[in-house]
Amino acid sequence: MAFENLSQQLESAVGPELRDQIMDGSDKARKADKFRKARWMKGAIERMDALVDEPTRIRILEQRGHTCGWRGRAEKIAKMRTKCSTLELFVEGLKPILAGNGVELDGRTIITSYPRCYCGAVSATxxxxxxxxxxxxxxxxxxxFEHVFGKPVKVDILQTVITGGDSCRFAIHVPEEEF
Structure with a gap:
C-alpha cells in the first residue's frame, strides 16, 4: 500500500516521468525486508527532494497521510468530542483513545508525542x-482532526524520530471556533 499510494500521489502531482524517476527500484523494494524497504524509501525521498519543489513535496506527503488508517480513531474522537464542553476536557478524553501517545495542551494547541515512528514504510530505518x-x-x-472538527486544521511538525529526534511530536492547532 505504501508504494502504490506514493506512486499515485506522485503521478497526480508531478506526472508519470518524474514519478518513474522517484519510484525507481520500487518493484524490488516491495518484496524486500523492512530494512531494505526503509532504505529504498529514504532514497525515494532524497530523489523527491532533488526533483520536486518543497510546496509540492509537502502536498504529496500530506495527501499520503490523509489516506492512512486514521478514520477509526477519528470516529471515536468525534463521538467523544460531542460530550466535551471545554478544550481541557476534550484533551483528557483524547488520552485513552490515543493510548501510547503523549497528549498535552499548550494554550489552544494539542501536542501529541510518541517514542518511535509508527510508519511501517520507514520505521526500520x-x-x-x-x-x-x-x-x-x-x-x-x-x-x-479535520474530520473531528469539520474544518481545516493546522498541524506543525515539532520533531521526529526518523530525522534524529528522540520522539515524534506534532502540534495540532485547534480552530478558534471550537470550545
Missing part, C-alpha cells in the same frame, strides 16, 4: 530520513 517524509504523519493528524 537505521539512518535519518529527510523531514519531507514526516509530512505524511502531519497529513495523518490533519485528516483526523
Amino acid at each position: 537505521k539512518e535519518p530520513i529527510s523531514m519531507t517524509y514526516c509530512h505524511c504523519g502531519k497529513g495523518y493528524w490533519m485528516a483526523m
Whole structure:
C-alpha cells in the first residue's frame, strides 16, 4: 500500500516521468525486508527532494497521510468530542483513545508525542530520513482532526524520530471556533 499510494500521489502531482524517476527500484523494494524497504524509501525521498519543489513535496506527503488508517480513531474522537464542553476536557478524553501517545495542551494547541515512528514504510530505518517524509504523519493528524472538527486544521511538525529526534511530536492547532 505504501508504494502504490506514493506512486499515485506522485503521478497526480508531478506526472508519470518524474514519478518513474522517484519510484525507481520500487518493484524490488516491495518484496524486500523492512530494512531494505526503509532504505529504498529514504532514497525515494532524497530523489523527491532533488526533483520536486518543497510546496509540492509537502502536498504529496500530506495527501499520503490523509489516506492512512486514521478514520477509526477519528470516529471515536468525534463521538467523544460531542460530550466535551471545554478544550481541557476534550484533551483528557483524547488520552485513552490515543493510548501510547503523549497528549498535552499548550494554550489552544494539542501536542501529541510518541517514542518511535509508527510508519511501517520507514520505521526500520537505521539512518535519518529527510523531514519531507514526516509530512505524511502531519497529513495523518490533519485528516483526523479535520474530520473531528469539520474544518481545516493546522498541524506543525515539532520533531521526529526518523530525522534524529528522540520522539515524534506534532502540534495540532485547534480552530478558534471550537470550545
